[in-house]
Amino acid sequence: MSLYRVGLSRGMLSSFQRVMRGEGLHTSSAVQYEYIKVDKRGEKKNVGLIQLNRLKALNALCDGLVSEIGEALQEMETDTSIDAIVITGSERAFAAGADIAEMKDKSFQDCYARKFLSHWDIISKCPKPTIAAVNGFALGGGCEVAMMCDIIYAGEKAKFGQPEITLGTIPGAGGTQRLTRAIGKSKAMEMILTGEFMSAQEAEKAGLVSKVFPVEELVGEAIKLGERIGEFSQIAAAMCKEAVNMSDELPLSNGLLYEKKLFHSSFATDDKREGMTAFLEKRKPDFKDN
Numbered sequence: 001m002s003l004y005r006v007g008l009s010r011g012m013l014s015s016f017q018r019v020m021r022g023e024g025l026h027t028s029s030a031v032q033y034e035y036i037k038v039d040k041r042g043e044k045k046n047v048g049l050i051q052l053n054r055l056k057a058l059n060a061l062c063d064g065l066v067s068e069i070g071e072a073l074q075e076m077e078t079d080t081s082i083d084a085i086v087i088t089g090s091e092r093a094f095a096a097g098a099d100i101a102e103m104k105d106k107s108f109q110d111c112y113a114r115k116f117l118s119h120w121d122i123i124s125k126c127p128k129p130t131i132a133a134v135n136g137f138a139l140g141g142g143c144e145v146a147m148m149c150d151i152i153y154a155g156e157k158a159k160f161g162q163p164e165i166t167l168g169t170i171p172g173a174g175g176t177q178r179l180t181r182a183i184g185k186s187k188a189m190e191m192i193l194t195g196e197f198m199s200a201q202e203a204e205k206a207g208l209v210s211k212v213f214p215v216e217e218l219v220g221e222a223i224k225l226g227e228r229i230g231e232f233s234q235i236a237a238a239m240c241k242e243a244v245n246m247s248d249e250l251p252l253s254n255g256l257l258y259e260k261k262l263f264h265s266s267f268a269t270d271d272k273r274e275g276m277t278a279f280l281e282k283r284k285p286d287f288k289d290n
């Protein structure tokens with residue numbers, strides 16, 4: 001049974017419970033991947049790095065590649081030494097979309113019966129903070145994977161687009177929804193209906209990207225961001241992530257209530273006591289993620 005399937009069969013347990021119990025698999029060099037490279041980076045090795053590595057096909061997201069991302073995320077999710085996760089590609093391409101050769105002969109029945117692209121959701125469901133470090137093309141599914149992450153950093157030559165219309169289809173992994181939420185209806189509609197690409201600088205201005213960096217500095221900056229997040233209580237970080245993501249799902253009044261409930265819950269943690277005590281004692285907090 002693949003690690004991915006082991007992870008999925010535990011679906012009834014919340015990710016948070018699993019992390020807290022320290023159960024499950026650990027990121028290790030024992031797992032061999034065909035389409036990705038996996039590493040732990042940062043001074044404390046607390047930032048997981050997933051690098052898409054199907055270079056000849058511009059990291060086109062074939063089924064095997066996405067399954068491997070899922071396996072790596074499952075491992076990093078249960079590895080308590082990892083606080084944040086960076087997903088990146090190559091300098092030429094973050095990912096040029098779903099694999100067109102794999103899709104060409106698929107029928108409606110294949111897609112519907114096998115829930116085509118549904119397993120991609122694992123990326124957006126990761127409870128740990130995820131950062132997409134995008135150099136080069138992030139097209140179609142590539143743009144969608146970037147948008148499934150919590151934060152997008154881009155290299156200055158990055159290009160974002162949802163060109164599915166040029167293939168006679170539409171985005172199928174959240175492109176219409178997430179892009180519209182990120183940059184507004186008019187800009188998203190124009191991009192999706194024309195298949196035109198958006199530069200990193202335009203994407204930063206429109207709100208799709210947080211920051212733009214020189215190409216060669218991008219991954220290092222994303223790792224630094226992961227390290228900064230790792231300095232805080234990881235329970236608080238998970239709650240922040242959950243609350244922010246709920247703003248996409250809920251009407252304002254429900255979102256505000258959800259936030260309040262999580263805020264109250266944070267008062268049950270040792271880290272909240274430590275954070276506030278440290279502030280009053282004018283010292284650095286020593287969070288235990290507890």
Ligand SMILES: C[C@@H](CO)C(=O)SCCNC(=O)CCNC(=O)[C@H](O)C(C)(C)COP(=O)(O)OP(=O)(O)OC[C@H]1O[C@@H](n2cnc3c(N)ncnc32)[C@H](O)[C@@H]1OP(=O)(O)O
Pocket residue numbers: 056057058060061096097098099100101137139140141142144163164167169170171172173174175
């Ligand atoms: C359904 C949704 C998900 O919701 C999708 O993602 S559909 C796919 C959307 N993506 C696209 O339409 C982008 C397709 N790719 C391109 O338009 C171009 O490759 C490019 C990114 C603009 C780069 O062009 P360039 O001329 O520099 O490079 P090549 O076209 O020669 O590409 C090199 C090599 O990679 C293969 N490849 C690129 N993208 C894909 C893909 N999405 N699926 C499968 N293969 C891809 C391309 O076929 C070339 O392979 P080779 O002929 O060298 O074997």
